[in-house]
Amino acid sequence: MAMKMPTEYKLVAEHVGIEYRVKRTGEYLQAVRDVSLQIKPQEFVCIVGPSGCGKSTFLNAVAGLLPFNKGHLILDGIKISGPGKDRAVVFQSPALLPWRTVVGNVKYGLELRGTDAAVMEEKSMAMIKLVGLGGNEHKYPNELSGGMQQRVNLARALASDPELLLLDEPFSALDAQTREVMQNELLRIWQETKKTAMFITHQIDEAVFLADRVIVLSKGPGSVVAADLEIKLPRPRNEATKADPEFLAKVAEIRELILNEKK
Numbered sequence: 325m326a327m328k329m330p331t332e333y334k335l336v337a338e339h340v341g342i343e344y345r346v347k348r349t350g351e352y353l354q355a356v357r358d359v360s361l362q363i364k365p366q367e368f369v370c371i372v373g374p375s376g377c378g379k380s381t382f383l384n385a386v387a388g389l390l391p392f393n394k395g396h397l398i399l400d401g402i403k404i405s406g407p408g409k410d411r412a413v414v415f416q417s418p419a420l421l422p423w424r425t426v427v428g429n430v431k432y433g434l435e436l437r438g439t440d441a442a443v444m445e446e447k448s449m450a451m452i453k454l455v456g457l458g459g460n461e462h463k464y465p466n467e468l469s470g471g472m473q474q475r476v477n478l479a480r481a482l483a484s485d486p487e488l489l490l491l492d493e494p495f496s497a498l499d500a501q502t503r504e505v506m507q508n509e510l511l512r513i514w515q516e517t518k519k520t521a522m523f524i525t526h527q528i529d530e531a532v533f534l535a536d537r538v539i540v541l542s543k544g545p546g547s548v549v550a551a552d553l554e555i556k557l558p559r560p561r562n563e564a565t566k567a568d569p570e571f572l573a574k575v576a577e578i579r580e581l582i583l584n585e586k587k
């Protein structure tokens with residue numbers, strides 16, 4: 325097996341363009357025009373931007389689920405050309421298999437890879453514990469709340485030990501209180517696992533609370549990177565973070581940037 329060389333960046337996007345062929349008209353829509361960005365190992369990067377700017381499109385391209393027609397996407401020094409076990413995605417809807425228990429769902433990805441049964445059991449149980457679901461291993465998805473289902477989804481993504489965790493508005497279907505709990509939980513898990521994370525959200529305060537860096541995309545279609553802002557708030561972050569003048573200033577700055585994009 326080829327030795328993986330350590331690289332300065334976990335993910336590099338170089339002038340990435342992504343287009344869709346619109347079925348209805350047969351025409352091409354350049355959803356993302358020119359996105360360049362870098363994510364360092366263990367960094368938490370949030371991507372925000374006006375609705376329809378191509379946040380999900382970009383994430384899907386990084387996941388290898390959508391082809392791109394311009395530029396390059398490079399993960400650990402290797403060009404992305406399709407899905408791979410080095411990336412795991414957490415979508416807004418948990419999409420759990422209803423006929424499988426919590427542990428059965430967490431194991432699913434590992435099973436597809438032919439992982440050894442004992443290793444699979446051990447990893448799945450550890451991940452379930454990590455996401456705070458210990459004791460719920462044998463419950464079925466319909467016995468779980470929305471927040472618990474999203475915890476299972478996170479455990480499933482982490483079980484495969486990905487190099488890059490991709491999260492596409494994972495908490496936007498949750499009520500405000502559960503959402504805040506899950507943001508804190510995600511930060512705790514991220515600090516324990518040290519996974520590099522790319523998180524898409526349209527909620528600016530969520531982005532600033534979570535991220536080391538917030539990248540703002542311009543209005544779409546044909547989006548580019550409008551701003552790339554470092555968030556220097558101390559960690560661990562907690563409720564007090566949200567009252568920090570730096571937090572409030574960054575939220576206001578990004579809100580202004582997005583409002584200007586919408587004009």
Ligand SMILES: Nc1ncnc2c1ncn2[C@@H]1O[C@H](COP(=O)(O)OP(=O)(O)OP(=O)(O)O)[C@@H](O)[C@H]1O
Nearest residue numbers: 344346355374375376377378379380381526544545
């Ligand atoms: N399957 C598709 N076929 C054609 N156009 C699409 C398709 N999916 C998305 N688009 C278009 O691509 C652009 C980017 O969409 P995308 O969903 O990535 O934006 P987004 O920033 O994630 O939006 P939101 O914040 O509303 O979720 C939009 O103009 C959208 O209409």
